[in-house]
Amino acid sequence: MSLRRAVAVPFRSKGRERLSQSEFVVALSLDRDWFSPEQAKRLVDVAVTEGLLERDDDEVAPTFEHRELSVPDGFVPDDNVLRQRSNFERALDAIVESGVDKQTAVAEVNQLQAHLGVTVEAAAVVYARREGVDIGDVADRARGELGES
Numbered sequence: 001m002s003l004r005r006a007v008a009v010p011f012r013s014k015g016r017e018r019l020s021q022s023e024f025v026v027a028l029s030l031d032r033d034w035f036s037p038e039q040a041k042r043l044v045d046v047a048v049t050e051g052l053l054e055r056d057d058d059e060v061a062p063t064f065e066h067r068e069l070s071v072p073d074g075f076v077p078d079d080n081v082l083r084q085r086s087n088f089e090r091a092l093d094a095i096v097e098s099g100v101d102k103q104t105a106v107a108e109v110n111q112l113q114a115h116l117g118v119t120v121e122a123a124a125v126v127y128a129r130r131e132g133v134d135i136g137d138v139a140d141r142a143r144g145e146l147g148e149s
Contacts, residue, residue, distance in 0.1 A: 006034070006077035007047045008066035018061045034077060042082050049084055051136060091124035091138045098133045 010019060010027035019027070021044060028040040035043060044060060047053040053060045085093070088109075095105045105127065113123035121138075128135045 002077045003043075003047060003050060003081040004052055004064065004069060005071050005075055006043060006081050007052045007062055008064075008069045009071060009075075011062055011066050012071070018056075018059045020058050021055070021060055022058070024060050035082075039082055046082060046084050050090075087121040087138050088124050091121065091128050091135050094135045094138070095124070095128050095131065095133050098131065100131060100133075 006028070009032065010024050011017065013027060013031070014023065021041075024044060025037055025040040028035050028043060029037045034040075044053060044055075048055050048060075052063055054063050092102070092105060092109070096102045109120060109123045109127045112118075112127055113120050116123060116126065118126075125135065125139045128138075
């Protein structure tokens with residue numbers, strides 16, 4: 001949620017739906033003093049990978065309704081928003097958000113991994129699908145990583 005809020009703030013403060021990447025970076029680094037310019041660029045990359053930002057040439061736009069997201073006064077994002085989550089983490093987060101207990105999900109995914117002889121990412125995708133959880137593009141990303149190995 002912290003990443004989503006960090007992405008929303010520049011658009012909300014500028015009152016626009018699209019910003020140039022440099023405007024976005026300036027808003028996070030100079031205007032807010034949350035990140036260095038290099039870290040703000042990293043946040044753009046992470047947000048694009050997470051599906052929160054769409055990049056078109058040199059412009060970025062949120063892929064979610066940023067005006068409806070609450071951003072508390074004094075909000076400052078954690079440094080962990082700069083860390084890209086693995087496909088397993090992304091799938092697990094979606095599973096937990098759907099209401100499945102985290103420990104239960106991890107135990108079931110581990111059992112599937114051992115039973116099927118696949119990666120933990122693939123097991124998480126299978127488990128999510130069995131539970132009817134929409135995991136977005138995580139399955140495609142996991143499949144792409146299998147092809148790269």
